[in-house]
Amino acid sequence: MTDTPLTKNMHADGSPVDLAEYEASGGYQAIRKVLGGIEPKQVTGMVKDAVLRGRGGAGFPTGTKWSFVPLGPEVPNPTYLVCNADEMEPGTFKDRLLMERDPHQLIEGMMLASYAIEADVAFIFLRNEYRLCAERLARALSDACAKQYLGKKIFGSDYSLEMHLHVSAGRYMCGEESGLLNALEGKRANPRLKPPYPTTAGLFGKPTVVNNVETLACVPHIVNRGAEWFRGLSRTRDGGTKLFGVSGKVKRPGLWEAPMGTLVREILEDYAGGMRDGVKFRGLLPGGASTDFIVESDLDLPMDFGGLAKAGSRMGTGTMIILDDGTCPVGMVRNLMQFFSRESCGWCTPCWSGLQWAERLLGAMEEGAGEPGDIEKLSELAWMWAPGHTYCALAPGAAEPLESALKHFRDDFERHIREKRCPYS
């Protein structure tokens, strides 16, 4: 059996690992170790060597991100670490598990990241609907505070760290890191332009690192067991294990920790048990709503940050959504566009207006009111959302399922228009 550091301590009954248990299994040793004489830069170095890439979807190398933060006594205080626990990407349900079942793992990861970037304050930015996470994180934070693992001079060192839980008030845009910063400042969660990069002027204008829950949860293990071990967990160049999920009409929808680079087919068939009886596989979104559809012929590609490029897609959050042959691909894309359109912050034109249009076009098709030319208009809209064409990555994310659906399931779109009805209903 392969090593599953992120989930190995979790209880099958769903109850959380508490502080005592966490410590008993080697928890809070990594932070003790670094406070005992490892320089912040060395921690960053370890994370770089481990080839830890961000699990929030974009896969940015974590150590590299940390290394952009200015260190030293002249840097204006405070520096911030923010854990992005907004998990709202449709089809994604991995961070919830980490927070509900092993909150101290995340907290220790945040301590280590904070130490590496010399942060004084850390926030967990949690989506409102994750009520159980909020309860368990709050409990874990207060337990850690009570033992003076957080606060002034933690573990008797010279390093002080405050950590707060911020519960959001909704909106997918809060997950986009700069939108998140605005939300944390009490503002509308519109994204921000770069420069300034958050690492130089982020939250409240101060140096800030934003990392995903899963990214941070990996860090204690890297510090404990070394970069080489972490790289060895993976089957490919990107280090570590990864939480992979499957939803849709498979036999065993669920979430599993597996080596980075596990093949799509293995996840679909071995972990999720393959398609349910009576339905056939047509395609899947590999990692949440903002990734491109892949089809049968792509199933032997590895799930890592580059592995799906050949299929014109990407791993995203690593939680797959399966399209079966009884489900209308046009309806599926319509549902996705409804989501993106509703969650568009309303700042840049191609996004707010294009999504409104795309949603209506797809709706018309589904309701038998599609017209010739609609497919071309949809591709035009998707092109309008290409990276760089819009202000942030929300609309480019919407373009991915739309464009790839138009490529892989074009017949379905054409039939809707030709037959003036949804053939699946």
Next chain:
Amino acid sequence: MATVYIDGKPYAVDAHQNLLDQCLSLGFNLPYFCWHPALGSVGACRQCAVKQFKDEHDTRGKIVMACITQASDGARISIDDPEAVKFRAGVIEGLMLNHPHDCPVCDEGGECHLQDMTVMTGHDYRRYRFEKRTFRNQDLGPFVNHEMNRCIQCYRCVRFYRNYAGGRDLNALSIHQTVYFGRNQDGVLENEFSGNLVEVCPTGVFTDKTLKRHYTRKWDLMYAPSICVHCATGCNVSAGERYGTLRRIVNRFHHEVNGYFLCDRGRYGYEFVNSDKRVREARLNGNAITAEAAREHLREAVERGRAIGIGSPRASLESNFALRTLAGPGHFFSGIADRDQRLVALILDILRRGPCRVPTLHEIELCDAVVVLGEDVTNTAPRIALSVRQAVRQRSFEMAEKLKIPLWLDDGVRDAGQDQRSPLFVATIASTHLDEIASGVFRGVPDEIARFGFAVAHAIDSAAPSSGDFPAARGIADALKGAKRPLVVSGASCGSEAVIQAAANIAQACGAALYFIVPECNTLGCAMVAGGSLDAAFRLAAEGNVDTAIVLENDLYRRAPAPDVDAFIGNVPHLIVLDSLLTRTAERAELLVPAGTFAESAGTFVSGEGRAQRFFEVFPPDGVRESWRTLGMGRWSTLDEVLADLPAELPGLARARDAAPSAKFRIAGAKIAREAHRSSGRTAMLANINVSEPKTPVDPDSPLSFSMEGAEKKPPGALIPFFWSAGWNSIQATNTYQREVGGPLNGGDPGVRLIESSAKEKSYFAGVFEEFPAEGGEWLIVPIHHIFGSDELSLSAQAVAELVPAPYVAVGRESFAQNTMVRVEIAGQMFLLPVRIRSELGARVAALPAGIPPLAGLPLPQRGTIEEVK
């Protein structure tokens, strides 16, 4: 300088700027919405897309937004690239999804940036076949009309209103396709600069509500370059007329003065020109007489001898000079009360003597530490308060520079700088709107403000006299000493010489720029014509030495207490008044002669900056003429002739002549048209009277024609009647009149500065303070200024009048309850007024709103008594 290749050709650009700015400066028609030269770039609308290539071998390139891309040396871009063209077409199509296409009934039609950009991108066919989103509109008060369905979500309105002007009652509400720009609830927009929304909004969401009442399309208005008459700032405006009524005011860009923005008093005060209180015909003892007869009467009065002239700070330099010439220098009085005249004389003396420079408004925006002494700037010179708001951003600019964030990248600068502000200290009688961005405030009566100011000066330079112990002074002194470009703003509005002296001391001590706010549009000009004070005229009359008093555009009841004015009028056998409005003084005239308002005259004002600026007739003459013409009695037939005579008599005003080109100026032999080429119905306008095409009236005073015939080329700054370029029908055409976008107008910014300081040496005032608190049962009664109410002319403007507060007396918390009726006795008069609590006011200090009838004319500060009416 750097080189950027645009569609293969090299162009010299400013590498500190963004590509959009530079493309527009180079004359390319690159469409945009969210960008604004004064508001910077945010990259929201995505309309300004161009293709950028890595190097000469890159043929694919990528689409970038010009407004958020640096014009760096060697950059290669294409505007004409088919993908860039397609993208821009896609953006405008997207922007128009929900737009109602109601141009025919939209007030913006014909001067709409959205129309212009739609044409520019070639979007002409609607493909979106679904329902549009619709909104409910709000009643935003008398100035601004709201029609949200036309919104394209460019965010300019809130960026101007909130970020630039500091307004907080308008916001972007909701999200995605339904972002709503409005107030939380219906209600009057609170910000003093709300009218700029009309120009900032690129479509017809925010339009001019006063224009709506007498609506005319942009191209059907007749315009002239003009100067705002509602305070001393000297904002440049463009005034438009049709069928004999003034229809609206829009901003006339001046890089050094008003930039792109006006205050609401300046934009909406114009309606006094159409007021039914206008004097339209000459009257003798209340009976209409001909202009001829009026002139004859005037001539006789002067020939009888012992005639005096009383000038006016709201009349032009030329009219004041004409009166002085008519009455003789020894018999000319400024029309300003003695105490106010002393303040202005002191200000003039300080400015002339130096060593402090009077900053332009643009220079104020660059100052990095500001002290305001005694002025409620937002209410006495509103446009300057808007500049001070920009000045406090200097610190965030410095921070951005350190982080290598270009200063035009508006959101980047704000995200990095957050709420960092340069120091601003406000020492005033009562709270002001600038307090919210101030690092410190000081409250006191004028005398205390002065003492405080002296203490600051002393803390900076111990050679400056001290005035007592003020702990806060030290911190302010340090901030000013630490600043690269400190500024002191003060003025005459709190009626204290000591305050003015204190401001001069501070400015000298730290080498700051020094701006004095004076009350009226030509206060400095009038003072420079140099006459005795109004009190001196009163004394002369009281001695029986005046047979006729000729009062020029001046309501003496606003200058002095009513009993004194009554006495003066009683002492003068013949009172001649020239005015545009039927004032209380005009009502008492034996001979009343109509005077042209700024819109019916040409002349010169000298602003608080000491800048002489020319305004021109908007209306063709229709009987109402400039006072200088009336008073010249045939001596001059053109404005140029008056100006030619000025230097010999008043050398300090000699350069006023150069404020604008003379009437002889031509562009390739042609005059400059006041009307657009598209002006419609020219031959039909008067067809109900006469079907033959009327002769175009002649304007001897300017090179502007009262027609649509004129030069092809753009006129110099002082002569721009309106902004228009082919393809640019909205006010955004301003871009095409500038040397580079946002910079000075082609040919330089209009006007001449008459006052430049000479001395290098400091010379401090010693400081003499009046004692306070008042004795016995007395109160010290101080003035409070109101943007809507304290200015005389805009009181007669319909929309402004709606916002003028009813007379009241303000007191601190201890003495009376809110709304108690009290009897205020002051300067020999008695008023019954409701109490308003202003908790900043100290014990036995009360305040009256300045200039609001019937309280106008009271010399404030002044001691008085206040008692509750039982």
Next chain:
Amino acid sequence: MLSAEEIHEIEAEAQHYPTREAVLIDALRIVQSHRGWVSDDALRDLAEFLHMTEADLDGVASFYNLIYRKPVGRHVIHLCDSISCWIEGYAGVRRALAARLGVDFGETTKDGRFTFLPIVCLGCCDRAPAMLVDGELHVHLTPDNIAGALEKYA
């Protein structure tokens, strides 16, 4: 006026931030948790307390979907309408819920018991379809089991 409890809770959150304005979202949430929704009066009270304007507050309040600017019922049902739930039969569940409640998305039942709203992916796609009632998660919904799920919310 804010209640002492509301003020206490807001002040506790406010300590985490360097600026007063930053507590706004927490404050809106707190006020809503006490009053059910953020009425115009609540907005005014909060604006006064935070020294901000109602427009400042509403710009933020109207951005976030979990701040209610309209009254809601005693219980709020959030039915996930995102992709995995959609695939797993969201439409049938929605129809059944709407029929049972007699109201559709955005509406409140006449007796004021339930407000019915859509919500984005609840992060339990492997147990789809899902909904929240008063923040409590219900999974594996079918048109037949929703009645039971709603019973305990009086």
